[in-house]
Amino acid sequence: MIVWINGTHGVGKTTTSALVQRLLPDSRVFDAEKVGETLMDITPGLPATDNFQHWPPWRPLVVETARQVLAYTGGTLVMPMTVLVERYWLEISAGLAGHGIPVRHFVLHADRATLRGRIEAEHRIPSPFRLRHLEPYAEAARTWLHAAAEVVDTTHLTPGEAAERIAAAVSSR
Template sequence: MIIWLNGTHGVGKTTTAALVQQLIADSRVFDAEKVGETLMDVYPGLPKTDNFQHWPPWRPLVVETARRILDYTGGTLVMPMTVLVEPYWREISQGLASYDIPVHHFVLHADQGTLRKRIQDDSVMGPSSFRFSYLSPYAEAFQSWLGKEAHVIDTTEFTPAQAASEVAKTVNIS
């Protein structure tokens, strides 16, 4: 199965994913951003974009890579990845469903003030204009489809460990 951790940049997906992996036996983290980084390595042959998710190969490559990893390793993939464009999410989730891979889709959510503070105070990445630029698109996606599509975990008052525990409990593996 796949546990997909969605939400805006800076909400704690990567940190939570590592903690979820510790709570679920035979699980591993697969960051689909690595697929985007691979495509960026061949960028001169691809159209200019501000987000690798807009490149049509990214979505099926994420599906195929996840499928191949699961075929090889079995178990559970924990995938921390922001996807805010509904048709992109549909393409990915339908692609995974076509291989009978169950997906538990979570949105790690926090109010805008909390998100701004987390991004501003991030000790690893520091304040990031890239992350700040996604707060509004995230809010729009959350209101229009994302908040209805997935299991929402409000992390405003949660630690990453509490969020990870909630994910594990929700998929009945704790």
């Protein structure tokens, strides 16, 4: 199975995923961003974009890589990855379903002020990239994302508490 941990940049997906992995037996973290990084390394390069998810090969490569890893290792993949474009999520989730891979889709959420505070506290100079994604995340949350996932509001939770909630939800089914 795949436990997909979605949410905006800076909400704590990577930290929470590592903690979820420790709580779920026979699980491992697979960060789909590595697939994007591989595509970015292709030279002379793919068309210019501000987000590797816009490259059509990224989505099927994520599906196929996850499928291959699961076929080799079994168990559970914990995948921290922001996906804010509904069409991209539908493509990925349909691809995984087509291979018979069950997905539990979680969204880590925090209110805008908390997210901004976390992003600003993370580095001496706040990440413009992360700040730019606050509004696209809010729009996705309003229009489709929260309806397509199990929402874990982390506004008043530690990453450990969020991980415990996700692991408990996964283990209860």
